[in-house]
Amino acid sequence: MDRKYLVKQYNTYSVVVEVPKALQAKAGRKRFKKSLGTDSLAEANRRKHFHVANFHRQIAEWAKGGGDSDAKLARLAAEFRQALESSDKRWHEDEQEHEWSEYEEELDRLKAQAVVIQNSDGSEAAARFFNAATGQATFLKDQYPMWLAEVQHAGQTKGQHESTIKRFMGWATDSVTIEEVSRKKAGAYVTDLLASSGLAHATARRHVSSLSSLWLWLVGRGVAQENPWRGQQLGKKQEPAERKGLPSKALLKLLSGTYSTPKFAQVLSDLLRLALLHGARLEELCALKRADIHKRDDGYWMAITSGKTRAAKREIPVHPLAVGIIERRCADKDEYLFVGLDPGGPDNKRSWYVSKAYGRFREQVEVAGDKEDFHALRNTFITCMEGRGVLESTVKLLVGHSRKGSITYGHYSKGESVPLRNAIEQLDYGAEVMKAIASP
Template identity: 25%
Template sequence: MSKLPPYLEKPWNVYHATLKVPKDVQSFIGRKKFYKSLETDSVGEANIRKLPVIAEWKTQIKVARAAQKDGQNLSVDEQVAYYKGEIERNFKGYEADGLMLVHDILDEKYLRNHNQQDMTVIPARTDTTDAEKKAAYTILNRVSGDWTATHERVDEFIAQAQYTPQTADECRTNLRLFCDRFAVFEVISEEQVEAWILELLQGLQLRTVKKKIGFVRTYWNYCKKRRYTTANPSAVLTDSMYPKVQKTKATVTEVVKAKRKAFTVDDYHKLLSAKPDDHALCDLIRLAAYTGCRREEVCSMPLRNVLSDR
């Protein structure tokens, strides 16, 4: 029997994700082991579905350790994991009551000053910042499942996309930019994306920006299709986001100048003379020049494909 991949078990015909809880937080978390059905009999699909599950469990372990230390602040992600864990442990079957308790805790901690309430009004807190109030709303909506963090499914998406390593890195970089800019899917507006695009265009070509948005659109569609979010990318990521470019003589000339030009023979010799002692690099330059291969094609070429007659 072949060995199962890490964090997977298959007690019957369905794969389950599993993770042992460290001894130092077992009493806090209330169990010795995390265990969850992935609802698939495909090992490939299970390897993809386990990623966000394991990530959330590891965050809960981190939060449990932090909660045992006084005065340590938790991030939004860590607070979401903490409250989700508390509801799962202490309000099984009564999740609505647990969510109401989370609402009351966040309301009292960040939003309203319950110590100064009168018969009709609970005044807003003045000792918390707007960022803290916004974070409280985000935490509550993510714990309830109404909002989905944009970064939650990035690893899962890239794993199933079967990109080449280079494309996977490019995708991850662009999605990180998107996630840093927009925390949750459900509150993103077309106007906000349009403003982001205009900022990107300050230093990038339009086609480059469109490629970045292409990664975002594909990822968002994936999350929508899998029902990780109810937000519809088609309602936000539209063609009207991009600025209209008038085809004048000046703009056409600019586009032509921006296009990549072929290397000349002089350029080839300059490249070789720039690093004459780096024999490996010079060999790669010669190989690329005489074969027309791209960088990734040259670097991934196995020796068995290099024959003496070629």
């Protein structure tokens, strides 16, 4: 098992990234270290990638010289704040009967330093420094990591959140304080996102949503007084293209095509057919293990043991046209049904590289529309089942959608007695497509 970037102390793994010697003075440290909160090596390996990527980004920023002045002022403000908080506020009288206090002397030093900063970096930087040093302001960079640690989002989403926050800090300054982000300043940033960032409207909207979520957390923690991002308008929203079921022409192109790279050729062929026959998500299929496949009196069944929601955990009958794929892959004797898939991405998903390969495969067979991705196969399955008259509540059991919207079927019944095999055997994309599925 890989132990790179990992150390274990007191039965808990931490991720450690060394700072290059030439950058240690600028960084003010020799290494990054973050507890991963687990004694499992496998889990530590899954969790470490997010932090390793962040640490390397910071090292790269120091290597480029970015944020050096801001970081210096932030460190200086922290030193003054610590000195003020530890200073004695009692007044004393010296031999000349002059009154003095340790706190007031430290405050005078701080005011003098603020003047120096104002002369060199401007009044905004000086005010930010003074407010942070006196505890009247809080640096955003000191707060957002705690939010990221608390939010219950996947690693990829957390990575997007962090990228969004760092982009804002790059615009406002790395030492921006929470208190100085007014509605006016937030509005100016939104204008910049729309006018000059080059970001798509949907991406800009996601950026504002991330920042708004962070500020809601800050308000809840008593660090911020209001959320300046709430109500920021992004202009007329362009309606995104809808993902629909793929037509027979596109399905035949996919089913008759062969991916150019041998490593993924058979994998994509099998995954494509399993998705069309069961409506399963890509990661659900890539994560299947031989132990998840079992045979009942009526044929093979597969257990989906994890997914995006609680409803995603389910058992579904294997379609007759998929039996050959299942038996061939179970004969391999590997733990996983799909052997040799390297996990990747922020969430260490087994589908990470497969998804990218499928995107290239779609281009090769000219099914490369924006909404014609692997997830469109799920839409195709659901559309077909609806056309065959299968009850929506039954389709939800097959594809792992919640039935909570129905009091009768969602609350009082969990679907144990629904004849799922009868339902899935009603699947029919037409003779030509079904023949292509049966002939991988």
